Amino acid sequence: MISRDCFFIAIDNALICWDFKRHKQYQLSVEHAHRLISLIYDQSCSDSSDAVAEDLKRCKVMLDSPGGENDWGWDVLSRIFHIGTKDIVPENQPASEHEWAVQYLEHCNDVLSEASPVESSWGVGGGIQLPGFCAADKFDEVLARRATARAFHHLPISIAELGKILHHTLGFVEGRVLSNQQGGVEQFSKRRSSPSAGGLNATEGYVYVANVEGLEPGIYYYDPHRHQVHWRSQLAPKLGDLLSGQHFANDIPVGLFLTSRFDKLWWKYEHSRAYRMALIEVGHVAQTFQLAATAGGMSTWLTGALNESSIESLLKLETSDEQVIFFVGCGYSDGSAIPNCLKSLLK
Numbered sequence: 155m156i157s158r159d160c161f162f163i164a165i166d167n168a169l170i171c172w173d174f175k176r177h178k179q180y181q182l183s184v185e186h187a188h189r190l191i192s193l194i195y196d197q198s199c200s201d202s203s204d205a206v207a208e209d210l211k212r213c214k215v216m217l218d219s220p221g222g223e224n225d226w227g228w229d230v231l232s233r234i235f236h237i238g239t240k241d242i243v244p245e246n247q248p249a250s251e252h253e254w255a256v257q258y259l260e261h262c263n264d265v266l267s268e269a270s271p272v273e274s275s276w277g278v279g280g281g282i283q284l285p286g287f288c289a290a291d292k293f294d295e296v297l298a299r300r301a302t303a304r305a306f307h308h309l310p311i312s313i314a315e316l317g318k319i320l321h322h323t324l325g326f327v328e329g330r331v332l333s334n335q336q337g338g339v340e341q342f343s344k345r346r347s348s349p350s351a352g353g354l355n356a357t358e359g360y361v362y363v364a365n366v367e368g369l370e371p372g373i374y375y376y377d378p379h380r381h382q383v384h385w386r387s388q389l390a391p392k393l394g395d396l397l398s399g400q401h402f403a404n405d406i407p408v409g410l411f412l413t414s415r416f417d418k419l420w421w422k423y424e425h426s427r428a429y430r431m432a433l434i435e436v437g438h439v440a441q442t443f444q445l446a447a448t449a450g451g452m453s454t455w456l457t458g459a460l461n462e463s464s465i466e467s468l469l470k471l472e473t474s475d476e477q478v479i480f481f482v483g484c485g486y487s488d489g490s491a492i493p494n495c496l497k498s499l500l501k
């Protein structure tokens with residue numbers, strides 16, 4: 155059988171087999187391509203063991219069983235993209251802050267060796283001036299203070315502060331409950347401070363607790379209905395190991411792994427387009443987390459560079475129904491955008 159984790163595309167007069175789960179690509183010879191097509195259409199020759207079929211088996215293009223989950227509720231487009239961009243763990247993932255800084259600096263030098271894209275020229279001439287305003291209220295102040303910090307103090311945050319941030323981020327707004335008469339489903343009648351695709355509240359949060367007064371370090375599920383946290387697992391030794399080696403984040407006292415309940419979206423929306431909505435909803439929730447933490451006098455950090463499978467096993471997510479998308483963290487900080495390890499290296 156041909157693996158469900160491969161797609162085939164013709165590029166530059168050759169058939170490419172893209173194993174999106176293992177992040178591998180193979181250019182098929184004419185012989186391999188013909189063999190592959192006959193294996194797809196003629197099941198009777200799928201147990202053949204000639205050299206060409208052996209190659210396809212060795213590369214896991216051909217399998218004894220189809221492999222790949224069959225429990226994806228959208229069409230294959232989103233599966234290719236989601237699985238194909240999951241667990242992109244670099245071969246030499248940094249194991250320490252110093253290693254991260256060295257690799258990051260190299261990366262920046264590589265990027266800067268090419269000219270940067272030019273800014274859009276739409277803004278030049280002919281614009282209509284909008285009225286200015288005086289940024290003076292609390293909202294203006296919070297927006298102005300929200301910034302990404304990459305160095306955190308070894309200071310705890312209190313369970314009360316954490317509770318407030320979680321409630322603002324994922325809890326339900328009191329009094330904003332749709333009644334059944336409005337045609338809604340009871341389960342989806344509550345509303346958050348962030349918008350939600352189809353009102354399904356598909357975004358869930360798992361709290362990373364490293365240094366919170368009144369709460370054992372660990373990973374907890376946040377239940378927005380009861381405003382409770384529920385134990386899931388012990389912390390991984392270092393946060394950076396879960397976040398593509400970004401070890402400067404290891405001092406963060408608290409964070410939130412944001413997941414999406416794809417199964418809720420599958421139920422209401424068939425097309426892979428809904429996958430985009432899942433990502434956008436998580437983005438809204440992440441921004442609310444940042445504003446809530448900023449309003450509480452903290453600094454924030456965020457990343458989508460996740461080692462998803464390791465995180466999902468800590469969160470105890472076992473099927474495709476719910477998958478981790480993003481991490482946001484907060485804590486007390488001098489607000490420095492440059493991690494200390496990078497500062498040392500630059501010196």
Ligand SMILES: Cc1cc2nc3c(=O)[nH]c(=O)nc-3n(C[C@H](O)[C@H](O)[C@H](O)COP(=O)(O)O)c2cc1C
Nearest residue numbers: 300301302303304398400437455456457458459491
């Ligand atoms: C989707 C997204 C992913 C990001 N991923 C990372 C990351 O992996 N590591 C990091 O240090 N910052 C990350 N950032 C933060 C950006 O670098 C930061 O927002 C940007 O430099 C602008 O700075 P500001 O947030 O202070 O305004 C990410 C931001 C966004 C929106």
